Every structure is written in structure tokens, then in C-alpha cells.
Amino acid sequence: MQKLTLKKIAKELDVSISTVSKALSDSHEISKDTRQKIQAFAKLYNYRPNNIALSLKNKKTKTLGVIIPEIVHHFFTTVVSGIEKVANERGYNVIIGLSNESFSKEVINMDMLANGSIDGFIISVARETQLKKDFHHLHETINQGMPIVMFDRVLPEIACDKVVVDDAEGARKAVLNLIDAGCRNIGIITTEDHVSVGKLRTGGYEAALKERNIPLDEGFELKLKDELNEEENIEELAKVIATYLKDHPAIDGIFAVNEIYALSAMKAARYLGKHIPKDLKVIGFTDGMLSKYATPSLTTVSQHGKLLGEKAAFLLIERLEKDHLEPPFETIIVETELVERESTKQF
Amino acid sequence: MQKLTLKKIAKELDVSISTVSKALSDSHEISKDTRQKIQAFAKLYNYRPNNIALSLKNKKTKTLGVIIPEIVHHFFTTVVSGIEKVANERGYNVIIGLSNESFSKEVINMDMLANGSIDGFIISVARETQLKKDFHHLHETINQGMPIVMFDRVLPEIACDKVVVDDAEGARKAVLNLIDAGCRNIGIITTEDHVSVGKLRTGGYEAALKERNIPLDEGFELKLKDELNEEENIEELAKVIATYLKDHPAIDGIFAVNEIYALSAMKAARYLGKHIPKDLKVIGFTDGMLSKYATPSLTTVSQHGKLLGEKAAFLLIERLEKDHLEPPFETIIVETELVERESTKQF
DNA sequence: TTGTAGGCGTTATCAC
DNA sequence: GTGATAACGCCTACAA
Numbered sequence: 001m002q003k004l005t006l007k008k009i010a011k012e013l014d015v016s017i018s019t020v021s022k023a024l025s026d027s028h029e030i031s032k033d034t035r036q037k038i039q040a041f042a043k044l045y046n047y048r049p050n051n052i053a054l055s056l057k058n059k060k061t062k063t064l065g066v067i068i069p070e071i072v073h074h075f076f077t078t079v080v081s082g083i084e085k086v087a088n089e090r091g092y093n094v095i096i097g098l099s100n101e102s103f104s105k106e107v108i109n110m111d112m113l114a115n116g117s118i119d120g121f122i123i124s125v126a127r128e129t130q131l132k133k134d135f136h137h138l139h140e141t142i143n144q145g146m147p148i149v150m151f152d153r154v155l156p157e158i159a160c161d162k163v164v165v166d167d168a169e170g171a172r173k174a175v176l177n178l179i180d181a182g183c184r185n186i187g188i189i190t191t192e193d194h195v196s197v198g199k200l201r202t203g204g205y206e207a208a209l210k211e212r213n214i215p216l217d218e219g220f221e222l223k224l225k226d227e228l229n230e231e232e233n234i235e236e237l238a239k240v241i242a243t244y245l246k247d248h249p250a251i252d253g254i255f256a257v258n259e260i261y262a263l264s265a266m267k268a269a270r271y272l273g274k275h276i277p278k279d280l281k282v283i284g285f286t287d288g289m290l291s292k293y294a295t296p297s298l299t300t301v302s303q304h305g306k307l308l309g310e311k312a313a314f315l316l317i318e319r320l321e322k323d324h325l326e327p328p329f330e331t332i333i334v335e336t337e338l339v340e341r342e343s344t345k346q347f
Numbered sequence: 348m349q350k351l352t353l354k355k356i357a358k359e360l361d362v363s364i365s366t367v368s369k370a371l372s373d374s375h376e377i378s379k380d381t382r383q384k385i386q387a388f389a390k391l392y393n394y395r396p397n398n399i400a401l402s403l404k405n406k407k408t409k410t411l412g413v414i415i416p417e418i419v420h421h422f423f424t425t426v427v428s429g430i431e432k433v434a435n436e437r438g439y440n441v442i443i444g445l446s447n448e449s450f451s452k453e454v455i456n457m458d459m460l461a462n463g464s465i466d467g468f469i470i471s472v473a474r475e476t477q478l479k480k481d482f483h484h485l486h487e488t489i490n491q492g493m494p495i496v497m498f499d500r501v502l503p504e505i506a507c508d509k510v511v512v513d514d515a516e517g518a519r520k521a522v523l524n525l526i527d528a529g530c531r532n533i534g535i536i537t538t539e540d541h542v543s544v545g546k547l548r549t550g551g552y553e554a555a556l557k558e559r560n561i562p563l564d565e566g567f568e569l570k571l572k573d574e575l576n577e578e579e580n581i582e583e584l585a586k587v588i589a590t591y592l593k594d595h596p597a598i599d600g601i602f603a604v605n606e607i608y609a610l611s612a613m614k615a616a617r618y619l620g621k622h623i624p625k626d627l628k629v630i631g632f633t634d635g636m637l638s639k640y641a642t643p644s645l646t647t648v649s650q651h652g653k654l655l656g657e658k659a660a661f662l663l664i665e666r667l668e669k670d671h672l673e674p675p676f677e678t679i680i681v682e683t684e685l686v687e688r689e690s691t692k693q694f
Numbered sequence: 695t696t697g698t699a700g701g702c703g704t705t706a707t708c709a710c
Numbered sequence: 711g712t713g714a715t716a717a718c719g720c721c722t723a724c725a726a
Contacts, residue, residue, distance in 0.1 A: 002491070002492060003462075003463075005703060005704090006703065006704070006705095007703075016712065017704085017713085018705080018706085018715090019712055019713065021704070021705060021706090022711095025705085029711065029712080030712075031712090048462040049462065049703080049704070050462055050463040050702090051462045052402045052403045052703080053403055053463070053704045053718090054704060054705085056403050056702090056704080056718050057704050057705060057706095057717080058704090058705085059718070061399065063442070070428075071418075071424050071428050071431070072421065072424045073424075074419065074636075077418050077419045077420075077424055078419055080418050080443075081417075081418050081419055081445065084418070084443070084444075084445050088445075093459060094442065094444075095410070095441065096441055096442075097431075097440070098431050098435075109435075111395070115395040115396065115398045116350075116397040116398040116399040116719090117398045117440065140393070144350055145350075234639070288636075289421075289635075289637055290637065290640050293637050293641065294640065295641070295642045352719060352720085353719065362696075362697085363696065363697045364698095364719090364720085365696080365698075365721080366695085366696055366697070368720070368722085369696090369722090372721090376696080377695065377696075378695055381695080381696085396719080396721095397718090397720070399718090399719080399720095400702090400718075400719035400721090401719085401720065401721085402702095403701095403704095403718090403719080403720080404721060405721090406702070
């Protein structure tokens with residue numbers, strides 16, 4: 001019971017292939033009789049046109065390539081769900097490629113997909129790519145006429161549509177919230193500078209302090225090495241933060257650029273016998289499961305990942321269907337939202 | 348700067364298409380001279396064969412279709428990462444389709460992919476599909492010669508390769524652990540019966556009690572309605588569990604069939620002033636982030652999702668490449684592992 | 695050593 | 711109203 005094709009239908013009903021094709025698209029060129037006969041037959045044996053053949057003919061695959069650094073990651077996962085939603089609504093499929101934060105895997109994955117498998121990319125670049133600043137694969141892709149939409153970790157060097165979280169503003173609002181809650185010595189736990197979003201969030205932190213005339217204390221900025229993000233270094237992470245908190249006993253508020261850092265900060269505070277939120281208030285970035293279920297539950301800056309994914313897919317599909325690959329390009333900023341929970345409660 | 352094709356190279360170098368094709372596959376039919384010339388040209392302009400054309404010709408797409416109920420879900424996400432790893436190693440791409448636990452979305456998604464876009468499926472069926480027991484889409488797919496590998500939520504009614512977690516045994520080990528830790532009145536928080544894994548885990552729970560001659564108390568089994576799994580019902584969930592715990596004050600151990608239920612049980616216990624693990628020990632199923640970062644950290648049954656995904660991809664690719672679609676089919680059981688943390692510590 | 699022709703499944707154009 | 715033909719990009723058996 002192999003797949004049915006136009007050819008087989010044609011042979012079976014003793015008509016030509018093109019007659020079948022036309023009949024199935026309900027063309028008025030074909031007599032009502034033959035049309036109905038062919039349609040009935042096709043329906044009975046559940047004929048479906050072969051996507052691959054259509055792709056070859058139309059030079060459109062109706063599938064989007066999504067390249068993300070990691071899939072076991074709540075934020076990216078929400079973005080993908082948003083992409084998938086819009087893609088599906090508009091008849092597109094979604095192929096996922098994982099870079100694992102590696103430059104070469106990102107390149108290989110894109111190469112694999114760029115050769116006809118997809119119509120366009122939605123990508124959040126790997127950390128290593130940001131570090132190396134080697135963007136040849138992105139340039140080549142665009143030069144070949146394949147549109148790219150970047151999200152979250154975007155590159156100013158690349159001319160394409162972008163969807164970003166309002167990182168700086170989200171961080172600013174978070175830090176202002178800490179200040180309003182009475183914190184005066186606010187620390188930040190962030191990533192190394194090459195991670196664009198880490199840098200932006202740090203910028204927002206600094207802006208908020210400046211705005212309220214709180215002097216910036218360099219020592220209050222803790223930049224954590226990339227290696228500490230590995231799963232097996234959970235304990236190590238908390239220890240590093242504990243040391244930092246001990247070295248700066250005045251700190252009464254922490255803004256962390258992600259959930260894990262925030263939770264680790266809470267754990268570290270617990271080691272030191274500090275009560276949260278009484279002695280130390282904490283705000284994280286990325287509103288995932290962890291924040292919701294933590295004890296105390298964690299106040300976070302929600303990024304609306306799903307919405308972000310929807311916008312990215314929308315942007316890409318619009319560009320594809322309008323067949324308009326030239327500038328101007330759009331950058332959509334998705335607003336963040338402060339979700340207040342127990343870790344910043346006032347007494 | 349459009350994509351380069353054999354045709355264009357042929358015209359450019361004034362040879363025939365087949366010469367180019369042969370030269371690029373380094374065929375000895377072609378003289379060393381022309382071969383080198385063509386290869387150099389192709390390399391210079393970065394020629395890549397078009398995947399779609401290859402797929403059409405070879406009737407192989409080298410891509411796997413993965414259908415899962417949800418992507419914002421740690422377990423499925425780890426499985427996908429395992430699938431992606433093996434797929435990539437063997438030159439396959441991965442298309443993701445989300446069913447959102449809906450029967451019709453599952454059918455639509457599979458239909459969309461089954462028409463040539465992929466070579467085979469890896470699927471964990473939607474809750475609604477298990478409930479409806481309508482498997483026509485799966486049967487049709489298999490009848491058309493497209494192999495399926497089912498994982499986690501598998502159906503005995505379908506003849507295909509399967510990869511499952513050792514649910515019953517994992518549950519049994521967990522409950523035995525509770526008993527050994529001194530619990531005598533052990534409750535279970537589980538799903539409705541139509542969820543296959545919920546049922547299996549409940550079976551393991553009952554087996555463990557029987558094994559240790561602890562009488563089964565029907566009232567100790569709390570079956571939670573599907574609706575309570577929705578995000579917005581977090582608080583509701585904890586309340587239902589709190590009522591249950593209050594109604595059965597003797598309970599000193601809880602086995603929950605997933606992370607959320609386990610965490611909600613801990614929250615409920617906290618409402619009631621019960622100390623964990625002193626008054627109540629808790630074990631969950633699914634070793635995700637939440638368990639690791641909970642306070643107290645949660646003892647769980649780890650399912651090794653990534654390994655499971657790797658096995659599933661391996662099974663599918665093997666079957667595809669051996670071009671052997673007939674029985675016998677294989678069922679691989681991935682062992683679970685009890686990860687002991689604070690929620691079951693003895694005093 | 696190189697080139698021609700046919701076919702994978704589809705649709706569109708043009709001829710009958 | 712129906713059918714033959716070409717084309718999408720590739721590969722390969724078979725000529726030349």
C-alpha cells in the first residue's frame with residue numbers, strides 16, 4: 001500500500017496525469033463527470049500531493065528553520081512554542097536545529113538546512129558565535145536570498161529583522177523596584193560581557209542606579225564565568241555567590257540576569273543565614289517554572305517568550321510571502337513585565 | 348547571488364550537467380583535468396546540492412518527524428535533545444510537531460509531515476488520543492510504509508518499535524525507598540487512569556506495598572483531574588492536595604507521579620504545618636530542574652529522557668537504513684534511577 | 695572521457 | 711475537454 005501519486009491515479013482511471021492534476025484542483029477545464037470521478041477516487045484512497053515534489057516545483061518548502069542554543073531551557077522552549085503556533089496557523093512546519101552554544105554546530109546546522117530544506121531562519125545565536133564574532137554563515141545565508149529573523153541574542157552587525165526583549169528596560173524596572181522596596185546597596189549577578197543580553201541587562205541596572213542617584217560600586221557587579229552555567233556546577237555557583245555576598249555584607253538587594261543565578265543567590269543567602277526577603281531582596285530575569293515554584297517564590301522579569309516567538313514567526317512568514325527580501329528591516333521590541341512574588345516582599 | 352545548481356555550473360564551464368555531477372562525486376569516468384576544474388569552481392562558489400531535489404530523487408528526506416504533546420516541558424525537551432543528538436550524528440534533521448495534547452492537532456500535524464516531508468516518526472501520543480482510543484492516523488501512517496517509534500506514552504494497540512521508561516519499576520523502587528525510610532502510610536498522587544504512564548506508576552506503587560505486606564488503602568490514592576495540570580491552576584492544585592492530606596492525617600509518605608504534583612504536595616504540607624521530610628517524606632517522578640532547585644530539594648525518579656530520545660532515534664534510523672519495515676518490533680525499556688535528595692532524608 | 699535521456703511528483707503552458 | 715511537454719535539481723544507465 002504505497003503512497004498514491006497522480007501517475008497511479010491516471011493509470012488506474014485511464015486518463016492523463018495532467019487531467020488528474022487539473023481535476024483535483026477543481027479546474028473547469030475538466031468535465032464535471034471526470035472531475036467527480038477522479039475526486040472520488042482520490043478521496044477514497046486518500047490521495048495527498050507529495051510535499052517534496054511541490055517544494056521542488058515551487059521553490060518553497062513551507063518550513064521554517066529554527067536555530068537555538070539549547071532546547072532544555074524554558075525560555076527557548078516558550079519561544080519555540082510561539083513560533084510553532086504561528087507557523088502552524090499559516091501552514092508552515094518547523095525544523096529545529098540546536099547549536100549547543102557552539103559556533104561550529106551552529107554553522108553545520110545552518111548549512112544543512114540552507115540547501116533547500118527551509119525557506120528562512122529564526123535564530124538566536126550561540127554564545128560562542130557572539131564571542132568569536134564570526135558571522136560569515138549568517139551573511140552567506142542572507143546573500144543567497146534566504147531571510148533570517150534573529151531573536152533575543154541579536155547581532156547589530158547583521159542586517160535582518162529582529163525581535164528582542166526589552167532587556168535594558170526590564171532590568172531598569174527591576175532595579176527601580178528594588179530601590180523602591182528600600183534597598184540601597186544593590187548588587188548585580190551577571191554574565192561575561194560578550195553575552196549581549198547580559199550586557200544590556202547590566203546597562204539597565206546601571207541606568208536605574210544613576211536615575212536614583214545611587215553611586216555605582218564596581219565591586220557590586222559580579223560577572224560569572226560561562227563555565228559556571230554547566231549543570232554540574234550548581235554547587236560551585238552558589239559558593240561563588242556566597243563568597244561575593246560575604247565580601248559585600250552591605251548588599252541588601254540582588255538583581256540577577258537569569259533564574260538560576262537568582263536561585264543560587266537565594267541559596268547562598270541561606271548559607272549565610274540571611275533571610276529573604278527581609279535581609280536580602282532578590283529579582284531574577286526570565287520567568288520560568290523555577291521562579292514560580294521556588295521558596296520563597298521569586299520575583300522576576302518576564303520576557304513573554306511565546307509572544308516573542310509569535311512575532312518572529314510572523315515577521316519571517318510575512319517577508320517570505322511578500323517575497324520582499326530587501327531592507328528596510330524591522331526590529332520589534334517585546335516589553336518585559338515585572339512579576340512580583342515573595343522574594344521582594346516588604347515588611 | 349542565487350543558489351548555484353549543476354545546470355549553472357555546466358553552462359558556466361561549458362560541459363554537460365552529468366559531467367559536472369560525476370566530477371563532483373569524484374568519478375573516475377571524468378578526466379582529472381575537468382574534475383579538478385569543476386571541483387575548484389564548485390568550491391569557489393560554494394556549491395551545495397539541493398536537499399529537496401535529492402529527497403525527491405532518493406525518496407528519502409533524511410529528516411525525522413517528532414510529535415510531542417508539549418515543548419514547554421522538561422522531560423520532552425530532554426528527549427528531543429537526545430533525538431537531535433543522534434539524528435545529527437547520522438546526518439538527519441528533526442522536524443518538530445506539537446499536539447498540545449489535542450487529538451486533532453496530532454492528526455493534522457502528522458498528516459502534514461507524512462506527505463513526503465519526513466522518513467519516519469517518533470511520537471509520544473497526546474492525552475486526548477489515549478482517551479479517545481482513535482488510532483487511525485497511526486495505522487494509516489504505518490500502512491503507507493512509514494515507520495513509527497513510540498516513546499513514553501506508548502500504545503499496545505500499535506505494532507511498532509517502542510522506547511519506554513520503566514514506569515512501574517521506577518514507582519516500585521520509589522515506594523520501597525519510602526518504606527525503608529520508615530513510612531508506613533504512603534499516599535500516591537496520580538493522574539486519571541487513561542494516562543498510561545500514570546496508571547503504570549500507580550501499579551508500581553501498589554506492587555511495592557503488597558511486597559512489604561502493607562495493606563492498600565483506597566483512600567490513599569488521589570487521582571487528579573486533567574484540568575488541574577493547567578498552569579493557572581497551581582494554587583488550586585495545592586489546595587486539593589491539602590484537603591487530601593488533612594483528610595488522611597496518618598499519611599507520612601507521598602509518591603507523586605510527576606514533579607509538579609510532588610512540589611504541590613510539599614507546598615500543601617507547608618500550609619498544614621507539616622515538616623518535610625520529618626513529618627512527611629515526598630518522592631516525585633521526572634527529574635527536572637524543579638526537583639533540583641526546590642526547597643527542600645526533591646527526591647525523584649529520573650527517567651533519563653535524553654537517553655530515551657537517543658534510543659528512539661537510533662531505532663528509527665536503523666529501521667530506515669536497513670529498509671526493513673516488517674516485524675519483529677523492538678521495545679526498549681530505559682531504566683529509571685532514584686535520585687535521593689532532601690525530601691526523603693531520615694532523622 | 696563526455697554527453698544524452700529518463701525519472702522522482704507536481705503544475706503550468708500549449709496543442710489537439 | 712483532454713493530453714503532451716517542459717520544468718524544478720539531481721542522479722545514473724546508457725550512448726557516443
